[in-house]
Amino acid sequence: MAKVLMKGNEAIAESGIRAGGLCYFCYPITPQSEVAEYLSRRMPEVGGAFLQGESEVAVSNMLYGAAGAGVRCWTTSSSPGISLMMEALSYIAAAELPCVIVNIVRAGPGLGGILPSQGDYRQAVKGGGHGDYRCLVYAPSSVQEAVDLMPLAFDRADRYRNPVLIIGDGMIGQMMEPVEFREQEFPSLPEKNWATDGCKGRKPNVVNSLYLNPVEEEQLNRKLGEKYARMERDEVMFEEFNTGKPYRALFVAYGTTARICKTAIKKLAEEGIDVALLRPITLFPFPSERLNELAEPAEFLLSVEMSMGQMLEDIRLATCCRKPVHFYGRQGGLVPSPEEVADEVKRLLGSAKGDR
Amino acid sequence: MQTEAVFAGFGGQGVMLAGMVLAETGMNLGREVVWLPSYGPEMRGGTANCTVIIADEPIASPIVLHPRDIVAMNRPSLEKFCGLMRPGGYVVVNKSLIAVDPDRDDVRVVNVEANRIAIEAGSAKSANMVILGAYVGATGVVPYEALVETAQTVLKKKPKLIPVNLKCLEQGFELGKQARAD
Numbered sequence: 001m002a003k004v005l006m007k008g009n010e011a012i013a014e015s016g017i018r019a020g021g022l023c024y025f026c027y028p029i030t031p032q033s034e035v036a037e038y039l040s041r042r043m044p045e046v047g048g049a050f051l052q053g054e055s056e057v058a059v060s061n062m063l064y065g066a067a068g069a070g071v072r073c074w075t076t077s078s079s080p081g082i083s084l085m086m087e088a089l090s091y092i093a094a095a096e097l098p099c100v101i102v103n104i105v106r107a108g109p110g111l112g113g114i115l116p117s118q119g120d121y122r123q124a125v126k127g128g129g130h131g132d133y134r135c136l137v138y139a140p141s142s143v144q145e146a147v148d149l150m151p152l153a154f155d156r157a158d159r160y161r162n163p164v165l166i167i168g169d170g171m172i173g174q175m176m177e178p179v180e181f182r183e184q185e186f187p188s189l190p191e192k193n194w195a196t197d198g199c200k201g202r203k204p205n206v207v208n209s210l211y212l213n214p215v216e217e218e219q220l221n222r223k224l225g226e227k228y229a230r231m232e233r234d235e236v237m238f239e240e241f242n243t244g245k246p247y248r249a250l251f252v253a254y255g256t257t258a259r260i261c262k263t264a265i266k267k268l269a270e271e272g273i274d275v276a277l278l279r280p281i282t283l284f285p286f287p288s289e290r291l292n293e294l295a296e297p298a299e300f301l302l303s304v305e306m307s308m309g310q311m312l313e314d315i316r317l318a319t320c321c322r323k324p325v326h327f328y329g330r331q332g333g334l335v336p337s338p339e340e341v342a343d344e345v346k347r348l349l350g351s352a353k354g355d356r
Numbered sequence: 357m358q359t360e361a362v363f364a365g366f367g368g369q370g371v372m373l374a375g376m377v378l379a380e381t382g383m384n385l386g387r388e389v390v391w392l393p394s395y396g397p398e399m400r401g402g403t404a405n406c407t408v409i410i411a412d413e414p415i416a417s418p419i420v421l422h423p424r425d426i427v428a429m430n431r432p433s434l435e436k437f438c439g440l441m442r443p444g445g446y447v448v449v450n451k452s453l454i455a456v457d458p459d460r461d462d463v464r465v466v467n468v469e470a471n472r473i474a475i476e477a478g479s480a481k482s483a484n485m486v487i488l489g490a491y492v493g494a495t496g497v498v499p500y501e502a503l504v505e506t507a508q509t510v511l512k513k514k515p516k517l518i519p520v521n522l523k524c525l526e527q528g529f530e531l532g533k534q535a536r537a538d
Contacts, residue, residue, distance in 0.1 A: 003383060005376070005379060005380045005383050005389070005391070030395075031395060114395070115395075170395070171392065171418060171419075174392070174393055174395050175390060175391060175392040175393070175418055176376065176379060176390070176391035176392075177389065177390055177391075178383045178388075178389060256418065256419075259415075259416045259417050259418060260416070260417040260419060262416035262417065263416040263417035264417075266416065335419050337417075337419060337421040338416075338417050338419070338421070339421055339422075
């Protein structure tokens, strides 16, 4: 199929449909409203359901209901809207229901601003809602990758019976790049024999997250824990850049920021400074094992984020602080330039050894 | 080889569309492209801009601090971006609305009365096509025929608008080509 030039938000919308996400709930918010705009037109054409709720709270509970009925359902929003969905997300995780939630992250905290940010890393990776749960979290760095990750997200949501998050910054939503919608094949999925989709001739199914018996609640927590451990074993995805030859420093960055680091790497190479990059594609599970291997030859690691340094904590945890882990970032909707990032590497290489 | 151009003007002047036509042309030629809009609480009359990157290799950063070229439809845009461009790049200036000259002597200036040409061609709204044509004429970043083909495809739902827009593209292109030769 020929490539088409599409805005990230519209490409995500189209890919969601092609992945079978025919049940979509939303509440508009910049910078992701084009997903909803696109689907409001496209869903009726493919016989899907498009519903704009009265708030993100309503939308997230519609998701809970539709997922419970066993249909492929999803929503998209941006930071403040995602915060409003956190209660339902915890319920969905507890009830072990599959759904996909796309967060086109904007600057925060609070109502914040509408420009790109990566300030929702912790919310996505560490929880956000209450209780002991995890989501599988994908972070695309191009429009094509966002398109490719949608079918995978739906498949993994069904396979693990767990909510899956895709987080992109405002740029992923707003920029246009050529995309191709490729058919992806997955092994067949188990039947959704737990769905509350009508019980004529069988015992009713119950979807619930209330466990007043502590023994049962503990069993659920352990079952979920095993599931998250399986994700950590089987679902890690990452990209390496420039790691094939000796390097002095290692960037760790995800999403658009990783692309900025790649340009910085090219600029630094022109000056004879070799730097490599590890780009996590899954934020949970975090590519800790590979990070450890790649950290070994580096003098230091530099986490580059559009936040005050959130993934930074996971990098330090993964490497047990065996190497200095530094941070460079911009906040508030401002985006680091490749020049700034390259200058920071030079500053760190020039200044002192081993300062943490 | 990578070229970056910022198309800037006030909202409603069609700079986003001009950039999009260029990006789509690049894509149709099998090259790597990125179209990145400024977005914000912007409205008609406010400022708007987009960055278009065309490259032979996968594009790393979509953010460009120092673009090679600038296409300025109004004076605030020229003042905002001209200082950022790299030496040796092209700055296309809409002389219909910008009375001043770029205050740099290390860039190549292409002056185009985009609004006047568009009005004379029959559509005041097509000034964006004049300036896009001029940009392509001056830089040769994509072949003219490919640009025309893309413009026709983009406008296929409004066939009445095709002739006047192609006329604007052509007149801009000739001016740009001439400026390149000078």
